[in-house]
Amino acid sequence: MSESSPATQADQMRSAMRALCEILAAHPQGLHVIDVVAQVKAEHERRWGPEAVATAGKTTFESRIRWWSVGLVKAGWITKSGSGQWAITEAGRKALADFPEPSAFGAEMGEITAQVDEAMSMLPTMWM
DSSP states (O other), X not given: OOTTOOSSHHHHHHHHHHHHHXXXXXXXXXXEHHHHHHHHHHHHHHHHOTHHHHTTXXXXXXXHHHHHHXXXXXXXXXXXXXXXXXXXXXXXXXXXXXXXXXXXXXHHHHHHHHHHHHHHHTSOOOOO
C-alpha cells in the first residue's frame, strides 16, 4: 500500500464517494454508470495507488462503487436513471461545499442514510 493509503475500507469508501460526486459535479448532464465507475477507479488509483484497486480485483472494486453509491442516493445527493445515467443533485453540490473532507462527507452521508433507513422501517409492510 502506498504511504497515503486509507487505513480502512470505510476510508476508501468515503474518498471514493466524494470523488464520485466531484466527477458528477463536473458533468451537469450526468454520466453513464460505466463512465462514472471508470473515472472513480482512475481517481482512486491516482489518490491511493494502483494497489488500492488491484487488491480488490476489478469486478470487486466496480461492484463496491455501485453498492457504496446507494448511500448517495438515499442522502439525495445523486440520482440514477433506469438507463444507467447518474447525476448529482443540488443537495449533492451543497454537500461537496459543506463537507470538503472525505471523512466528514462520508459521516454526513451515513447520518442521512441512517435517518432514511429508520424512517423506512417505520412504514407499514405492504403485501402484494
